[in-house]
Amino acid sequence: MRSISCRILKNNLLKCGNYKQLCYRNVSVTSFACEKAKRNLLGGPNLKDFFKNENLAMQENIPEEEVIPYLKDVKKFGGRRKVYFDVYGCQMNVNDTEIIWSILKSNNFLKTDDLNDADVVLIITCAIREGAETKIWNRLEYLKGIRNQKLKKSKNATPMKIGILGCMAERLKHKVLEIDQSVDLVAGPDSYKDLPRLLALTQNNQTAVNVLLSLDETYADIMPVRLNENSISAFVSIMRGCDNMCTYCIVPFTRGRERSRPISSILDEIKQLRDQGVKEITLLGQNVNSYRDLSESTVKTSTNLVKGFKTVYKTKVGGMRFADLLHRVAEVDPEIRIRFTSPHPKDFPDEVLQVIQSYPNMCKNLHLPAQSGNSNVLERMRRGYTREAYLELVDHVRRLLPNVAISSDFICGFCGETDEEFEDTLSLIERVGYNTAYLFPYSMREKTTAHRRYKDDVPQEVKQKRLDRMVELYRLHADRLNRQQIGNLQLVLIEGLSKRSSAFLAGRNEANIKVIIPGEDELSWKTGTEQRSIRQGDYVAVQINSANSQVLKGIPLYLTTLSDFYRDKYLYRDKIDNLKYSSIL
Numbered sequence: 370m371r372s373i374s375c376r377i378l379k380n381n382l383l384k385c386g387n388y389k390q391l392c393y394r395n396v397s398v399t400s401f402a403c404e405k406a407k408r409n410l411l412g413g414p415n416l417k418d419f420f421k422n423e424n425l426a427m428q429e430n431i432p433e434e435e436v437i438p439y440l441k442d443v444k445k446f447g448g449r450r451k452v453y454f455d456v457y458g459c460q461m462n463v464n465d466t467e468i469i470w471s472i473l474k475s476n477n478f479l480k481t482d483d484l485n486d487a488d489v490v491l492i493i494t495c496a497i498r499e500g501a502e503t504k505i506w507n508r509l510e511y512l513k514g515i516r517n518q519k520l521k522k523s524k525n526a527t528p529m530k531i532g533i534l535g536c537m538a539e540r541l542k543h544k545v546l547e548i549d550q551s552v553d554l555v556a557g558p559d560s561y562k563d564l565p566r567l568l569a570l571t572q573n574n575q576t577a578v579n580v581l582l583s584l585d586e587t588y589a590d591i592m593p594v595r596l597n598e599n600s601i602s603a604f605v606s607i608m609r610g611c612d613n614m615c616t617y618c619i620v621p622f623t624r625g626r627e628r629s630r631p632i633s634s635i636l637d638e639i640k641q642l643r644d645q646g647v648k649e650i651t652l653l654g655q656n657v658n659s660y661r662d663l664s665e666s667t668v669k670t671s672t673n674l675v676k677g678f679k680t681v682y683k684t685k686v687g688g689m690r691f692a693d694l695l696h697r698v699a700e701v702d703p704e705i706r707i708r709f710t711s712p713h714p715k716d717f718p719d720e721v722l723q724v725i726q727s728y729p730n731m732c733k734n735l736h737l738p739a740q741s742g743n744s745n746v747l748e749r750m751r752r753g754y755t756r757e758a759y760l761e762l763v764d765h766v767r768r769l770l771p772n773v774a775i776s777s778d779f780i781c782g783f784c785g786e787t788d789e790e791f792e793d794t795l796s797l798i799e800r801v802g803y804n805t806a807y808l809f810p811y812s813m814r815e816k817t818t819a820h821r822r823y824k825d826d827v828p829q830e831v832k833q834k835r836l837d838r839m840v841e842l843y844r845l846h847a848d849r850l851n852r853q854q855i856g857n858l859q860l861v862l863i864e865g866l867s868k869r870s871s872a873f874l875a876g877r878n879e880a881n882i883k884v885i886i887p888g889e890d891e892l893s894w895k896t897g898t899e900q901r902s903i904r905q906g907d908y909v910a911v912q913i914n915s916a917n918s919q920v921l922k923g924i925p926l927y928l929t930t931l932s933d934f935y936r937d938k939y940l941y942r943d944k945i946d947n948l949k950y951s952s953i954l
C-alpha cells in the first residue's frame with residue numbers, strides 16, 4: 370500500500386481509526402493522498418465528529434452509532450443503491466458473491482439483475498488464466514460505455530460506480546487504479562466485510578482499495594444469501610486459500626493462506642439450507658480436503674494407505690479433519706446429497722473414502738485433479754506425487770468405491786513439456802477413463818514459481834494441438850462410460866426445466882452428469898398409486914436409454930427418496946455403525 374508510506378496520511382488515518390483507507394484519483398497517487406491527508410487534518414475530524422451524526426442516521430434509518438462520523442457527506446450504508454453482480458470464474462466466486470450480497474443486503478443495498486438500472490456494478494474476478502483476465506478487461510470497457518451513455522442521458526445523474534473484486538484485485542490494483550482509472554473500488558477476497566465502508570468512499574468520488582489478505586478470515590459469521598433462492602443446490606465454503614504452491618498456480622497469491630471455517634458454523638449453514646428446501650450441497654474450498662478445524666479437540670491422525678504423496682508445508686496435526694466434517698455433514702439430513710470440490714489427491718486418507726462409502730447421500734463422485742500424467746512434469750509443477758502414486762490412488766479409490774465416477778483437471782503445454790511427456794498425459798487419461806475432465810492450455814502467471822524459475826517455452830499452436838488431443842480422447846472415454854449406463858436405473862435429482870425445451874426436465878445423477886427426462890409424465894411413488902407431475906427437488910428413479918459424452922437421457926419410472934432408492938442396494942447403516950467415529954457421532 371504505497372500511499373500508506375506517507376506518514377501524514379498514515380497518522381491521519383490512524384487517528385480516524387481507518388488505517389486501511391486509501392483515497393486517490395490522480396496520476397500522482399502519493400502526493401494526492403498527502404494533500405487529502407492534510408485537508409483531513411486541517412478541516413478533518415475533531416472531537417464532535419466522533420459523536421453521533423444524527424442527521425445522516427435519521428435520513429438513512431441507520432442505527433446512529435454506526436454512522437461513520439468523520440465522513441460527513443458519505444453514507445456508510447447503501448441508501449437503497451442498486452448493485453449488479455457480474456460473476457466470473459469458479460464456484461468459489463459464486464459463493465463469495467453470496468457472502469458479498471449478504472453483507473450488502475444487511476447494509477441497505479438492493480440487488481438488480483438489470484445492468485441499466487444499477488448504481489453499482491461489482492465484478493467478481495478470476496485470475497487463474499490469462500483468458501479469464503482478458504474477459505474482465507473487455508467487460509470493463511463495456512461497462513464504461515454504459516456509464517457514459519447514462520451520464521449523457523442525464524447530466525446530473527450520479528455516475529455508476531464500478532468495483533473490481535476477488536482474485537484480480539491484489540494483482541492488478543495499480544494497473545486498474547493508476548493506468549485505467551475507470552474503476553472506483555478494488556477489494557480482495559478477504560476484505561468483503563469492508564465493502565460498505567469502501568462503497569461509501571466511492572460516493573465522494575474517491576477510489577477505495579482494500580486488498581489485504583487475512584490469515585483467519587473465513588466469513589464464518591456471515592450467512593450467505595443465495596443469488597438463486599429457488600435453486601435446490603447450494604454451495605457452502607468450508608475453507609479458503611491454499612498452501613500447496615503448485616508452481617503454475619496463482620491462487621496462493623490471490624487468495625492467501627489456507628484456513629478452515631469452524632465445523633459448527635458450517636453445520637448451522639447447512640441446517641438453514643435444509644430448512645429452505647435445499648437438496649444438494651457442495652462443500653467448497655481451494656483445497657477442500659485439507660480442511661482442519663483447529664478450534665476443535667484432536668480426534669486422531671489420518672492413515673493414508675496410498676504412499677507417495679508429499680507436501681511443501683508441514684501437515685497440520687490435531688483438530689477436526691475433513692473426514693470428521695463429512696461425517697457430520699452427511700448426518701444433517703439423509704435426503705441431502707453431499708459433494709465437495711476441489712480436493713487435492715494428497716488428502717485422501719482412508720477415513721475420507723470410508724465416510725463416502727458409508728453414507729448413501731455422499732455422492733460416489735470424486736474429483737482427482739491429476740494436472741499431468743508425467744512424473745517429471747508433476748515434479749516441475751510441484752504437485753507432490755508421481756504418475757505411479759496417482760494411479761495407485763485411483764485403483765485404491767476404485768477398490769473401496771467400485772462404481773465411483775472420477776473427474777480431473779489437466780494442463781497441457783506446461784514449461785518444458787516435451788511431446789513424450791505429453792503422451793504420458795494422454796495415456797493417463799486413457800488408463801483412468803474420466804467421467805468428466807476440465808482441460809486447460811498452460812497460461813503463465815506472474816508471481817508464481819514457474820514465472821520465476823521456468824520458461825513458458827511451448828508454442829501456443831502446440832498447446833492448442835495438445836489441448837485438442839486431450840479433449841478428443843477424454844470425450845471418447847466419457848462417451849463410452851456414459852453409454853455403459855444405458856439400461857441402468859439411476860437416481861436423478863430434478864433441477865428444473867431443460868434449457869433446450871420446456872417439454873423436458875433436467876436433473877443430475879450421482880456422478881453429477883446431466884440427465885434429461887420427458888417433463889409431462891405423471892409419476893407415482895414406487896409403492897403408491899396416486900400420480901402427480903414431477904417437481905423441482907424430486908428424486909426420480911430413471912432408466913437411462915440414451916447417452917453421449919455430456920448428457921444422458923432416460924425414462925422416469927417412479928418418485929422416490931434417496932434413502933429408499935439405495936436401501937436395497939447397500940446395507941449402509943451397518944457400515945456406518947462399524948466405523949470408529951463414536952467421538953463425533
Ligand code: 5AD
Nearest residue numbers: 617618738778779780809810811812
Ligand atoms: N494455466 C492453466 N491452467 C491452470 N490451472 C491453474 N493454474 C493454471 C494456469 N496457470 C488449472 C488447474 C486447476 C484448475 C482450477 O485450473 O488445472 O486445477
Ligand code: SF4
Nearest residue numbers: 611613614615618620
Ligand atoms: Fe492452485 Fe495447486 Fe492450490 Fe489447486 S492445490 S489452488 S492448483 S496451488
